[in-house]
Amino acid sequence: MRTPLSGWGRYPVGISEVHRPERLGELKVPLQSSGSAIARGLGRSYGDASFNSSGCTVLTERLNRFLDFDPSTGALECEAGVTIGEILEYFIPRGFVPPVIPGTKFVTLGGALACDIHGKNHHKDGSFGRHVIDFSLLTADGELVHCSRDENVELFRATVGGMGLTGIITQLRLRLIPIEDPRVVVDYDRAKDLDRALELFHESDERYKYSVAWIDCVGGGRRGLGRSVLMRGNPATGSEAAVLRPEKRRGISVPSTAPSFLLNRGSIRAFNGLYYRKHPRQARGVLSGYESFFFPLDGIRNWNRLYGRSGFFQYQAVLPYDDGRDGLVKMLELLRKSGPGAFLAVLKRFGSGNPEAPLSFPMPGYTLAADVPRRGSAVLDLLSRLDEIVIDLGGRVYLAKDARTSPGAVRAMYPHLESWLEIKSRFDPANRLGSDLARRLELLP
């Protein structure tokens, strides 16, 4: 079947042959046909990583069987189509959570591994790959290869963060984290500007397992550039759960019914102002469920359609701590001045990067992620200028979110790209694995 596909940002769109295997054996079929193939989980990457318009796209959603669980170690073995949401559903009651939880539960483990995703606990626990024990990979030549830190090490390294370009991950083992209570104890802090937010991060981030800030990229006036709300928490312990009061529903969520023409600079500014003021200057010990703390947007299915047919970009970059603050100021000023308005933006501190994975995104520094509606050609200019700031400071953009950067920029951002390309060309000399992203960024040697 040929069908149009896009990522979460709804841009770009590619037409691809689509396969949806339901049995492990059926997975080989698309790799045997001519042309290239790429795996697609739930299409929650924003750009063109999850489809292949010059070959086929393999939907992994039906290969989602749990295979084994060892409660004594937390090791869970399952197929790559299992989602973060399914793990929460079935394992919170058993006293475990995934080691890394992204901002949506609609992410497959294959997608999580291929993008080496990070969560609000990155400063403490690192990215997804660190918690993966081993996995099986269907490679370009149709072989099922077992990859771990002892076996097929190069394929292991190139696959973590490898954007699906080394093969199709069929199953993996990862270590879940034990919890005592199915909730998180959250502290909220309002920061009047960027400097205050960074100060709070540095003062107290190490006290929290989970830490993130919502940041205003449109309003705040001259003095309030980068005003934020920090949301930081720890897994509740049994004794805390007994004494703390559960979260009161805060009376604001993203408008779900607003037609896209309402999403203009004015309304975005108003929303951000409201969001900022709705949060108390400071709140301590708010008990919150995992879903409401981690997935505030999942309640609104297809919120990405709010941006209309032309879609949107999410720009996410990391800036190293050195000069990172000045870089953030430049980025925020650019976004505020020339952007069509960033509706939702997030700021977080990363811990150390993943030394095992040459294409992994996180590195020590600040990461800023902002949604930018795709309106007018000025938007592309704006994002290229953001790239320049990022490259200048030795940072990088996140490929899972990217839909528009250039081959040159990626080479300037990812110092280990050459070694990754070398492994890719050795294991897949004919480029049987390819995506639109890979062609755009010239990742097919």
Next chain:
Amino acid sequence: MTGQAKLRSSSDRGTQRAPSSGTVLILGATSQIARAIALSFANAGYDLVLAGRTPDELERVAADIRIRRAADVRTETFDASDTESHQEFVARVLADCGHALAGVIVVFGLLGDSERARSDFSHAEEIIRINYVGASSVLTHLASHFEQAGHGFIVGVSSVAGDRGRASNYIYGSAKGGLSLFLQGLRNRLHSRGVQVLTVKPGFIDTRMTFGEVPTRLAADPEVVGKAIVKAVKKRKDVIYVPWFWRYIMWVIRLLPEFVFKRTNL
């Protein structure tokens, strides 16, 4: 620890099940429809025996259900087209679970390539062999068990395609139609013995059978079939269509006089 205790007792769809109500045998357990049926019956408190011809796949489906539902799930190798082996297969399953066998569900089937089946009779024969001969063979052996036991349920997954012969897939349709009649007869035979026989007629379900052939939005999620069967067993129904509106679609299709129907392009 109080926290742990709280976790275990908190309400949860994942691990909390009704108390065991016996064992259900699922024949052809590797399809998406069968997996959905198995999950629904495990949820309703049944233990499962999953039977099929591909042991690895069967093991994966079984492991998944054990983890999702904390159910007791066993697997058995079973080939629908090898009718010679059915008697022994049934004996083996009965030896294992005997009176705990609450019911059986025939899910296996083969759509085949209808274009090819028009001219290649060996392919047509394979379609008939699996959908009709295989199903009636294994059910013949199981029927006597249920007849003697005097309770239980027999479910056959047939198809709306069996309700009327159509140019596009009449080989498959005739085999499923044969199965529907077989089940109807069996129902009338076993009714007085307290055994329920349920005929399930799915319309378009979103599986590999329809993927790429039927627009995904017109095909129902396989989960719908699982839930519908559990409910129909509970209510001791005779025939269900899934989704329900197919009953009315097929009612209209059956009503069309032959001289009209033969001119249509269905």
